[in-house]
Amino acid sequence: MDTQTWIYLMVGGSFLLYLVIAVASRAGSTDDFYVAGGGVGPVANGMATAADWMSAASFISMAGLIAFLGYNASPYLMGWTGGFVLLALLLAPYLRKFGSFTVPAFIGARYYSNVARTVAVICLIVASITYVIGQMKGVGVAFGRFLQVEFETGVMIGMAVVFVYAVLGGMKGITYTQIAQYIVLIFAFTVPAVFISMQLTGVPLPQIGLGSTMADGSGVYLLERLDTVITDLGFDSFTTPEHSTLNVFMLTLSLMIGTAGLPHVIIRFFTVRKVTDARKSVGWALFFIAILYTTAPAVGAMARLNLMETVQTGPVGEESGNLEYSERPEWFKTWEGTGLLAFEDKNDDGRIQYYNESSDEFAEEASGYGWEGNEMVTVDRDIMVLANPEIAQLPSWVIALVAAGGVAAALSTAAGLLLAISSAISHDLLKSMLKPDISEKNELMAGRIAMTGSILVAGYLGMNPPGFAAEVVALAFGLAASSIFPVLLMGVFSKRMNREGAIAGMLAGLAATVLYIFVFKGMFFVPGTNLFPDESGYWFLGIQPESFGAIGAAINSIVAFLVSRVTPAPPSEIRDMIEDIRVPGALRQA
Template identity: 80%
Template sequence: MDTQTWIYLAVGGSFVLYFVIAILSRAGSTDDFYVAGGGVGPVANGMATAADWMSAASFISMAGLIAFLGYNASPYLMGWTGGFVLLALLLAPYLRKFGSFTVPAFIGARYDSNVARSVAILCLIVASITYVIGQMKGVGVAFGRFLEVEFETGVLIGMAVVFVYSVLGGMKGITYTQIAQYVVLIFAFTVPAIFISIQLTGVALPQIGLGARLADGSGLYLLDKLNATITDLGFDRFTDPEHSTLNIALLTLSLMLGTAGLPHVIIRFFTVRRVADARKSVGWALVFIAILYTTAPAVGAMARLNLMQTVQSAPVGAANANLDYAARPDWFRTWENTGLLAFEDKNGDGRIQYYNDKNPAFADEAAGYGWAGNELTTVDRDIMVLANPEIANLPAWVIALVAAGGVAAALSTAAGLLLAISSAISHDLLKSMVMPQISEKGELLAGRLAMIGAILVAGYLGINPPGFAAEVVALAFGLAASSIFPALLLGIFYKRMNREGVISGMLAGLGTTIAYIFLFKGVFFIPGTNLFPDTATYWWFGLQPEAFGAIGAAINFAVAFGVCAVTRPPSAELQRLVESIRSPGQLKTD
């Protein structure tokens, strides 16, 4: 069979599997729709959490970031995994014990304030919508390439698939679908990595292959070869830091706090039976996540080396140094059709020059070779993982497996985010504040309608994305870190914190973080509407917008403590409630 047939079978087969699971696990009550009936085991929930967590940003975009940023992408690895440790130690078991299965419900009950609940809903929707943009971008990239349709059409197909199993099954359907999606995506990520590691280094484990010598007899280590290849073309060394240590540290912290504060992950810990199972679920999720995250650096490095050696096929300056455009491989032609890879023959020699023309020193050298600028004008970072098996000439079934995995990763997280948005609107806003007398059937209908609306918004923003997937997702983490995480942490560990303090803190943290993002990314992250160029030269104290969430969190804490100090403490009953959260025994509040 040819590659495209394999792709149709793999992607189509996975869709059939997801639809069957959704039909068999159709939600018949709000308990099923919101928390899967609360009967999921810790191992299964850990696997579902891992799939919910490992989004298009993890599967598609993170290795692409590593491929182009090298060392500077390390905060994404450390922050996204380290945040799960914070979640396990500081939040998950206590929130599960409290019993309010959404973030706004916890904040509303803990601070005895519908205003606090409303602000939490606002924070949740802002962070979740920003996050889901990256997932829909990933859906469009995967479908656009592997179903050979336009990017926009790919997003629409993804919307339809998510609609079926999310609206029909709710959390119950999403949970069991995500377990299947985890199996698909982890095989899809690791199998090609093993193939390519063997191909380049002779070592089967990619984690070890990253630090191994090349199998071509040169005696060079893989990373040394990569450094030499890209620096010969004017790019920075793969293993050298670009930004300040402060920026790297705060970006890592922002991603960690954002991970611990993301509502679509927190809600997963209400699908288990007991408080102890919530902690076990986090542990299992970390195990399942580590399989992909320890493989990603190798995938990124190997993808970059394969790309560079494909385009730069001979030593710099040689007559045949660059790839002949007319003889470009099939994978290059295929990705050109998506618009995510583009070439412009600026000097009319029929060959592809790919180098850093913004490096003045190398630009002068390149001019001596007759090169007239970087001719690979578009290389979308989000294509690197999906294109890597094709660049490496792997078997067709492996390419198809990657297609199914990329789609699974994007759809699994999109579904979780959409459910978090839906429950915030139907349960926290409608049921808890606007229409408390609504029936369970009416609330279930409202939840499904809210999810349909969220899917439409997510699809529109996915078709008009402000950046590549991991970049947009990092902004979402900053928003969650600056608004939700401090409110949860203070609600559990500081009984003196009152409603005035937490409301002021959330608004201050969210507001300052959005303002900083708008300055450098533009209004609603639309390029061209920003007041300052998004470069290190203009960033305040050298902090990129993705790293500002940690500063926003610090502002949140400072404002919350300041306002709390000059206002009345919460009632004695509320303070006893906070103490009981951390004490053995059962507690149920909503």
């Protein structure tokens, strides 16, 4: 069978599996819709959490980020995994013991205020919508390539699939669908990595292959070969740090606390049977996530090396060293059709010159070769994982497996995010504040309508993203870090924190982070509205927008602390509630 037939079979088969699961586990009550009936086991919940977590950013964009940033992408690996340690130690068991459907419900009860609950809903929607943009971008990239349609058409197909199984099944359907999606995506990510590691280094484990010598007998290490190939063309070294230590620290911290503050991740720990299961779920989730995250650096490095050596076929500067455009491989032509890879023959020699024209030193050298600019005018980072098996000429079934995995990763997280938005609107706004007497049937219908509206908004924004998937997701983490995490942490560990402090803190942290992102990134739906585009010299203390969530969290905490000290303390029943959440019953009696 040819590659396209394999793709239709694997992607179509996985869709059929998801839809069957959604129908079989259809939500029949609000309890099923919001928290899957509260009866999910820790291993199953850990696997579902891993799928919920390992989005298009992890599967599609993480390795692409590493491929082009190298060492400088390490904060994403550390931050996105380290956040689960914070969840296990500081939040998951306490929030599960409280026994709520949603994060805003906890905030509203803990801070005895519907205003606090409303502000939490706003923060949740802003962070979740930003996050889901990245997922829809990933959906469009995956569908665009493997169904051979335009990027925008790919997004619309993804919207339709999510609509069917997420709106129908709610949390119950999403949970069991995500277990299936995890199995698909983890095989799809690791199997090609094993093949390519064997090709390049002869070592089957990609984690070890990354630090091994090339299989060609040269004795050169893979990373050494990669550094040579890219620096010869004016690109930054793969293994050399670029950003300041402060910026790396702030980005890692922002991603960690952003992870611990993401509503669609936290809500997963409301689905288990008991408090101990919540902590176990985090451990299992971290284990399942680590399988992919320890493989991603090898995938990124190997993908970049394969891409560069495909285009640059010989020594730099020699005419024979550049690939003839007319002889470009089939995968190149296919990705050109998506618009995510583009070539422009600037010197009319019919060959592909791919180099860093922004490097003044190499640009001068390149002009001596008759090169008139970088001719790979578009190389979207999000294509690297999906194109890697094709570049390496792996079997058709492996390429198709990657297609199914990329789609599974994007859809699983999109569904979780949309459910978080839907439950915030239907349960926290409608049921808890605007219409308390609404029937369970009508509340369930409202939740499905809210999710439908969220899918439409997410689809539109996914077609007009402000950056590549992992970059957009990093911004979402900053928003969650600056608005939600501090108020949850203080809500559990500070009896003195009151509603006035929580409300002021959330608004201050969110406003500061949104303002910083607006200044340097612009509004998501109006390209070119950033005030200082690509001007890192204007960054506060050299901190990039993706790292500012940690600063926003500090602003949130400081404002909340100061306001709480000049306003009345929480009522005694609230302090008793915190004591009950934090201290086990037997210990409290003793």
